Amino acid sequence: MGAIVYWALIRIAILLPLLWIALDYIExxxxxxxxxxxxxxxxxxxxxxxxxxxxxxxxxxxSNSLCSTCKHFDETAVLCLKYDEHPSKDIIPCEGTDWQPK
Ligand code: SF4
Structure with a gap:
């Protein structure tokens, strides 16, 4: 998610000055x-x-992992809030030891 926001801000930072300059050349x-x-x-x-x-x-x-049922998991960022790491289907940062139900 952070990468999406980051690149959106980069595109905005490039596009707005270009549009501002274009204002002088376009009706x-x-x-x-x-x-x-x-x-x-x-x-x-x-x-x-x-x-x-x-x-x-x-x-x-x-939707279908150990982390998805854990209270430390933030679905919107796909992030383990306890370890500040992104779980994947093959990697669970705590290896299940810190899992707690939602
Ligand atoms: S504490 Fe463990 S089970 Fe819970 S979200 Fe983090 S890595 Fe997944």
Whole structure:
């Protein structure tokens, strides 16, 4: 999740100055259309795609793992809050010793 936010901020930091510069070269009425398309195509759409990929890649850990039933597990970040590590389908950071029911 952090990577999705990080790259979204990078794209925003690059895109907004470019759009600001484009304002000098494009008529204002067309600039808003360009602005809207750029925001959607370069910022919002990649976030949606990256989030879907994130959910697909972690669906098994989120729904069907030891960590998914533990109170230390944060589903939104796929993170063990106790160990501050990302469990995977093959790796459980505590190896089951610190599991506690939700
Ligand atoms: S404490 Fe252990 S079982 Fe619970 S979320 Fe962390 S790694 Fe998974």
């Amino acid at each position: 204002y009425k067309y600039w808003w259309a360009l602005f809207s398309l750029a925001i959607y195509g370069i910022i919002i759409q990649p976030i949606i795609i990256q989030y879907k990929l994130f959910k697909e890649q972690n669906s098994q850990v989120i």
